[in-house]
Amino acid sequence: MIPFVKAHACGNDFLVIETKHVSADRQRETAIRLCQRNTGIGADGVEYLEWTGDRAGKIRLFNADGSIAELSGNGTRCVAAWMAHEKGLQHRDTILLETDAGPRECQIIEREGSGYQIASRMGVPKISPRQVNLKGQQIEGIAVSIGNPHFVVFVQDTSFLVAGRSWQEVGHDLCFHPDFPQQTNVEFVHVVRADEIEFRIYERGVGPTTSSGTGTCASAVAAIAHRGGARHLLVRAQGGEQRVEWDGSTEVLLTGPAHLIAQGEAF
Structure with missing residues (x-):
């Protein structure tokens, strides 16, 4: 079990599973099997956790398709919420998680029942404008690294259409484009006002998802650097709101919720 x-x-x-329960050679297969929505438990990915201290751990993320992701902002926050629950952590307590993209510090802002508000230090982003030729059309975007790769495309309104095509279709084509040999996460961003944006994401290894922590950061960073966005941004996705703080040069701070849903055993 x-x-x-x-x-x-x-x-x-996400599913959070301690590494002691699944050997390294079975982690990929287990993630694929358990993430299935109809025949498994259902999840966008599995975060395998090794405790390294009362407030510290090492995590590795397997996406639903079995690929390994360097980092998930939301997944990291979910792990931090579980660790906080297990250790009874409270306001201002911190957790340090080592990811494949480096260490990420999470601070408990608030706890309410099984839900937490957590602020995560997400590292210093790397950004550069980029063009991708997609079926004969040049797609203008911003390449952003938050420890994992993103391609941010700005859209005119909340239909999120790109050249008359749905964001899901374009997201798929960009994710698997030859210009991105390791694939990429793709965000479609609508600037609502200087201090608020809304986005949709086609996530590498998963497909369309309701939210993404690193996608939230990438969208905000691109808006701040290239669309005159405020340094404190409210970022809306289909699944809810997160907040990003970035001064244009140092580390990105991401604040958002994480909710514990269930605990159990799988075969």
């Missing part, structure tokens, strides 16, 4: 915890951050759902 495999003990697990299920959690979500703005609808982006």
Whole structure:
């Protein structure tokens, strides 16, 4: 039996499983099997956790398709929520998680029942404008690294259409485009006003999702750097709201919710 915890951050759902319960050579297969929506538990990915201290751990994320992602902002927050629950952590307590993209510090802002508000230090982003030739059309975007790759495309309104095509279709084509040999996360961003944006995401290894922590950061960073966005941004996705603070040069701070859903055992 495999003990697990299920959690979500703005609808982006994850299973948290301690590494001692699944050997390294079975982690990929287990993630694919358990993430299935109809025949498994259902999730966007599995965060495998190794505790390294009362407030510290090492995590590795397997997407629903079995690929390994360097980092998930929402997944990291879900793990932090579970660790906070287990250790009884409260306001201002911090958790340090080592990811494949480096260490990420999470601070508990608030706890309400099984839900937490958590602020995460997400590292210093790398950004550059980029063009992608998609079926004969040049797509203008911003390449952003938050420890994992993103391609941000600005759209005119909340239909999120790109050249008359749905964001889901264009997101798929961009994610698997030859210009991105390791694939990429794709965000479609509508600027509502200087201090607020809304976005949709086609997530590498998953497909369309309701939210993304690193996608939230990438969208905000691109808006701040290239659309005159405020340094404190409200970022809305289908699954809910998160907040990003970035001064244009140093570390990105991401604040958002994480909710524990269930605890159980899987075969």
